[in-house]
Amino acid sequence: MTRKSAYTITEFLLASVIIVLLFASALGAYIMVKGISFNSIAGCNLQRDVDILLATIIKGPVEQGGKAFGLRSSFAVSAATPPPVTPLPAWPGQSTIYFTDKDDNVRRYFLNNNTVIYDSPTQNPNQRIIYTAPGNSTVIMRFSAASADQQVVNVYISVIQQNANRASAAGSVITNVNLRNMPK
């Protein structure tokens, strides 16, 4: 009869400890799963973002009139306008690149906080955002010369994102772009 009416203090304390341990392990597992899934899903999304951004930088965003001017079709690059007076630095490079395309106009890509901007005198408005990073993320974009004659450009792009539990995910690419010196 006594056993049916209530718990003893020992049983109650024991049950409380077990419940706390169960909740703590469930919470720990939840945080771990959230971190792992964040790394997987956000990592793949960020990798896709930097792939698309790199392709856009190489080919050039399409301007009014349907023409595109990018690094691939240009014949001169520089760290500052007007090219090719100021050479691109060696690694780690800088986050702005000026390039002269076959129409002799100087265009540039540059990083402004977490956005990548394309600046061209032949589009209206001149500046257009071609990539905006997701929240709580850091963008690194670096251009440097991969050959002494500035005809091969090394491009590095990375986007790192953190979630509320400090789990981080990243996407990054590094490659070289050989200027094609397209005939004017």
Place this chain on the structure above:
Amino acid sequence: MNMNLRSSRGFSLAEAVVSVSVLGMIWLAAVDAMIVGEYSASCARHRVQAAYIAQQAIENLRKIPYDIMASSGPTAVVIDSRGTPDNNNDNFNGIQTITVDAEAYGTYYKRVAVNIRWNEMFFGRVRQVSEYCITYIANEPQIN
């Protein structure tokens, strides 16, 4: 009557052990599936990064004169696994081999194959992964 009394006392030790074991196995299977999923996603990401490194080698080859384009390697390459270019501790170290095959494609084309191998590591598991990129480079600078 005896049955009712026995069941009102709660679970037997054997029942508790079996149920905890079943739950444990389900939990372990779920954790393992998660780890394999993350491993696959991570591996796919690094494959893309390796493909760009291979592209980097191909772009460098396009720059040199066609006649002296030749096989090279193995050389060391790094895969920036965490997007941190200034921290080399989290990189994956790989080996790159470039094979240039001119014989089978006549005077005008060379076949370039870039193979990158690295050890993919995750939760203590190590597995060698390889990315293989092939392209053809023509003996004509304007169309390279």
